[in-house]
Amino acid sequence: xxxxxxxxxxxxxxxxxxxxxxxxxxxxxxxxxxxxxxxxxxxxxxxxxxxxxxxxxxxxxxxxxxxxxxxxxxxxxxxxxxxxxxxxxxxxxxxxxxxxxxxxxxxxxxxxxxxxxxxxxxxxxxxxxxxxxxxxxxxxxxx
Numbered sequence: 001x002x003x004x005x006x007x008x009x010x011x012x013x014x015x016x017x018x019x020x021x022x023x024x025x026x027x028x029x030x031x032x033x034x035x036x037x038x039x040x041x042x043x044x045x046x047x048x049x050x051x052x053x054x055x056x057x058x059x060x061x062x063x064x065x066x067x068x069x070x071x072x073x074x075x076x077x078x079x080x081x082x083x084x085x086x087x088x089x090x091x092x093x094x095x096x097x098x099x100x101x102x103x104x105x106x107x108x109x110x111x112x113x114x115x116x117x118x119x120x121x122x123x124x125x126x127x128x129x130x131x132x133x134x135x136x137x138x139x140x141x142x143x
Contacts, residue, residue, distance in 0.1 A: 029075035038125030040079060044069035047076065101136070108134055 025034045034040040046052055052068040067079045098119060105115035110130065118128045122136075 025077070025079065027071040027073060027075055027077060030071060030073035032071050032073065036125075037079065040069065040077075041067075041124060044071055044077060046070070105130075105134060110134070 023036050047068050054066040056064050064080050069077050071077050102115045106112055118130045122128050
C-alpha cells in the first residue's frame with residue numbers, strides 16, 4: 001500500500017508542477033491574488049453555461065487547454081495548461097503511475113470511469129472520500 005501512496009504523491013506533485021509556474025495569478029480588475037491552480041479553481045467560479053475549457057494550438061504547435069473562470073468581481077480570467085499527454089520520460093512515468101493507481105482501484109471493485117474521475121478530482125485539489133476509503137490519504141485531518 002505504501003508504494004501506491006508514494007507513487008500517487010509523486011504523480012500529484014508532478015502534475016501540479018505543470019500548472020504551478022503560472023502562479024501567482026492576479027485579477028487585473030480587482031487585484032484578487034490566486035497563489036496556485038487549486039486556489040484559482042476553488043476561489044473563482046465557473047463561467048455560466050460553459051465548461052470553461054477550450055482547446056487551442058500554441059506557438060510550437062502543441063495542444064494547450066485554456067481554462068476560463070470568473071473572479072469573484074465578475075471579471076473573466078484565463079489560465080493555460082499544457083497538453084496533458086506529456087511524452088517526456090517524466091510525463092510517461094506520471095501516466096504509468098496514474099494507470100497503476102486506477103488499476104489498484106479497479107482491483108478493489110471501483111469501476112474504471114469512477115476511479116478516473118476521482119483521481120482527476122484529486123489532481124484538481126478536490127477531496128475524494130472514495131480514495132481515502134481505499135487507503136489513499138488525501139490530506140492531514142485537523143484534530
